[in-house]
Amino acid sequence: MRWLFGPVPSRRFGRSLGIDLFTRKTCTFDCVYCEVGRTPRTTDCVDIFAPVDEVLDELRNYLADHHDDLPDFITFAGSGEPTLHREIDLIIHGIKEMTTVPVVLLTNGSLLHRESVLKRVLEADYLVPSLDAGCPETYGRINRPTANIPYEKLVEGLISAQRACRGHYILEVLLVDGINTSDEELEKLKECINRINPDSVQINTVFRPPAENNVHASSEETIQRFAELVGEKAVPVAYYTLRGARRQIQGELLESVILKTVGIRPCTIQEMTDSIGVDQAAMETAVQNLMKSGQVRELNFDGVGHIAISAEQI
Numbered sequence: 001m002r003w004l005f006g007p008v009p010s011r012r013f014g015r016s017l018g019i020d021l022f023t024r025k026t027c028t029f030d031c032v033y034c035e036v037g038r039t040p041r042t043t044d045c046v047d048i049f050a051p052v053d054e055v056l057d058e059l060r061n062y063l064a065d066h067h068d069d070l071p072d073f074i075t076f077a078g079s080g081e082p083t084l085h086r087e088i089d090l091i092i093h094g095i096k097e098m099t100t101v102p103v104v105l106l107t108n109g110s111l112l113h114r115e116s117v118l119k120r121v122l123e124a125d126y127l128v129p130s131l132d133a134g135c136p137e138t139y140g141r142i143n144r145p146t147a148n149i150p151y152e153k154l155v156e157g158l159i160s161a162q163r164a165c166r167g168h169y170i171l172e173v174l175l176v177d178g179i180n181t182s183d184e185e186l187e188k189l190k191e192c193i194n195r196i197n198p199d200s201v202q203i204n205t206v207f208r209p210p211a212e213n214n215v216h217a218s219s220e221e222t223i224q225r226f227a228e229l230v231g232e233k234a235v236p237v238a239y240y241t242l243r244g245a246r247r248q249i250q251g252e253l254l255e256s257v258i259l260k261t262v263g264i265r266p267c268t269i270q271e272m273t274d275s276i277g278v279d280q281a282a283m284e285t286a287v288q289n290l291m292k293s294g295q296v297r298e299l300n301f302d303g304v305g306h307i308a309i310s311a312e313q314i
Contacts, residue, residue, distance in 0.1 A: 020080070033215050128202075142180060201233050202235050258290060296309060
């Protein structure tokens with residue numbers, strides 16, 4: 001698969017089939033915590049990156065082959081900011097015509113202040129933008145946006161999107177230890193969240209190796225403190241665990257699925273085992289084979305090992 005990946009274990013959306021509209025990282029932000037790595041050059045220029053027909057044909061084939069094992073969600077995610085795609089509305093509409101699986105759009109929210117962009121994404125079942133800062137200074141430090149998107153434009157876009165949203169509007173806040181976790185920063189975030197008025201607030205932190213080595217996860221105590229500050233709309237994000245029977249996938253087929261999955265982002269063996277739905281012994285054997293052949297490598301983040309694509313494979 002070129003434009004699809006997974007299904008992957010999403011801590012927020014269960015077993016999620018991903019759609020990645022980019023062949024290389026393309027984003028309006030260069031977030032310090034990004035699990036995809038650094039953004040070579042931030043941009044706010046929309047374009048057609050993935051051909052609409054190719055994406056929809058690939059999804060149609062996938063759904064036909066897996067009609068008895070559908071994912072929980074189809075999610076726009078991966079290696080770029082989905083709203084940079086000029087024809088994302090055609091892709092969302094095409095998905096809605098072929099399946100009842102809910103469509104999730106994960107976005108950093110940076111382009112939602114543009115009316116043309118906002119109109120393109122309103123058919124998604126779940127509109128899930130991000131807000132990681134309650135003031136311009138922290139916004140610049142944690143998200144490192146392109147210069148064309150000042151903080152107030154970001155917030156204005158998030159407010160406009162909430163008002164226009166036809167489905168579920170969920171705001172994600174990602175806490176990074178020492179950057180947006182002080183009492184003052186959390187209070188500013190809460191004030192901004194009140195202005196936006198989302199349906200719920202998913203409180204997340206850094207779970208995978210980030211773009212910058214000095215970035216670390218927030219403590220559970222801080223996440224809980226912020227959840228109490230936000231109130232009843234707060235939803236601290238937990239780890240996803242597979243439910244149901246395991247599949248009998250092994251050998252080269254399993255290895256190819258692993259390569260596609262970690263080519264998007266690093267994952268732990270447990271995450272891949274749960275997402276793909278295979279026996280853990282088979283997963284460990286496949287990972288060892290890929291490591292011996294130099295196709296994947298292990299990264300350590302906060303004491304947890306993650307499998308990532310080898311540099312030679314990029």
